[in-house]
């Protein structure tokens with residue numbers, strides 16, 4: 001009972017693009033409420049809602065101006081309570097996005113803080129004077145050389161007091177000062193308020209950024225970069241474990257049935273063991289980023305073809321690292337990542353098979369799987385034609401900065417098409433009616449034109465669809481203990497095309513074989529005689545039961561799961 005979330009699958013809803021209930025072109029709580037039966041037919045256990053709080057929407061809701069309310073664009077607190085009750089009635093749970101590394105600059109705390117140097121809330125954020133010997137506003141006078149994750153410097157000058165404030169993200173997302181105990185208590189009390197309303201836990205946004213090196217030193221300037229690398233001074237910072245343990249004591253301890261997951265860019269396996277060791281009482285699991293960076297070059301915008309061996313090495317290391325203590329979260333997609341079938345699969349000829357393969361490999365790892373809306377349909381990246389088609393602040397800022405420093409606009413656009421977060425943010429494809437059934441109005445971002453062929457209604461009707469494959473994988477987790485508890489053993493680690501592993505639990509063993517390529521892949525199955533004649537429990541091609549399993553030729557994007565005893 002304690003660790004029920006090991007047996008669960010979490011479904012992420014990004015409300016702006018999920019379902020629009022009132023025809024204004026933006027998804028909302030009414031829309032979500034109208035689709036709960038769809039989610040329960042998929043079989044997921046937990047819903048995670050990306051932010052629905054009041055927000056100027058500079059970063060699509062990750063800039064919050066009131067932690068204890070609902071943005072009118074999405075609905076009201078009454079609607080939220082009704083939604084929560086309806087989720088619970090269906091036997092599902094609901095977790096909230098907790099964004100407490102920063103607030104919006106329109107949050108009353110920041111409005112106070114910026115009012116004057118001696119405001120009692122001044123110290124709730126990171127205020128610093130200009131660099132020594134320089135005047136505020138002069139080029140390069142920022143307190144240090146850190147760059148913002150959304151381009152430009154990480155400091156913004158506030159003319160009113162002549163000081164700068166720190167913002168690791170947009171200038172409308174000032175960083176909270178967690179050194180100040182009043183800040184921490186205010187956050188804990190807000191968290192308790194949501195738990196008392198009945199929510200079942202939190203997904204904690206960039207939570208390993210909250211403890212900074214208070215000296216805020218200059219970062220190393222890498223070749224080709226405009227700013228210093230600040231990551232060493234705020235990722236897994238000096239007091240992070242202390243803060244999370246305090247949060248656990250003050251908010252989570254003594255409450256049953258909760259789930260917490262910390263989003264942690266830059267986290268290492270060693271740190272993740274500390275974060276997720278249950279005896280340390282910090283969080284249940286973390287989102288690591290290494291496997292979604294294997295196709296990055298020097299920067300986030302520089303994409304390289306996937307080398308399967310690198311992906312296996314990374315995920316294999318995480319499986320081994322958290323085998324004894326802690327727990328993995330498993331994901332390919334979220335609102336910040338391009339669509340996995342376009343990224344690691346084949347979104348053309350082999351879309352359906354490769355989407356099923358990716359699902360199979362992920363869900364058979366040891367850990368709690370996360371599904372991002374539309375992933376269960378095999379939704380793809382979008383065919384953005386020009387910069388006007390993008391909405392995401394990170395993409396737009398990057399474009400402006402790169403073009404202003406002389407990079408060819410077409411080259412920047414090409415990179416955005418591959419890696420922009422907007423690929424994940426096009427509307428959910430419900431059916432083949434206008435705007436994919438997402439809205440009766442004009443969608444805030446264009447619907448992917450492939451919705452006529454790729455949509456929930458068509459996939460529900462087709463037993464061989466990506467949707468039904470996800471449904472089977474979820475069902476398998478609920479019925480086969482080896483999926484949840486089995487140990488993980490990587491096979492054929494050096495194979496360039498095939499991802500293969502076993503999961504052993506008590507007298508059951510599962511074998512997963514997956515050909516990550518559009519070419520046939522010949523393999524020698526290790527210990528093949530043990531597997532000959534065992535039960536094939538999941539596949540994305542018809543398989544001849546009498547086939548000689550020792551010398552196997554896997555077909556393009558073929559995935560199989562065998563169960564032996």
Ligand code: GLC
Pocket residue numbers: 059062063099169205206263335336
């Ligand atoms: C997280 C969110 C991302 C957001 C950022 C700042 O990485 O997932 O969408 O832009 O934090 O809150």
Ligand code: CA
Pocket residue numbers: 020021022023024025026027028073
């Ligand atoms: Ca709406």
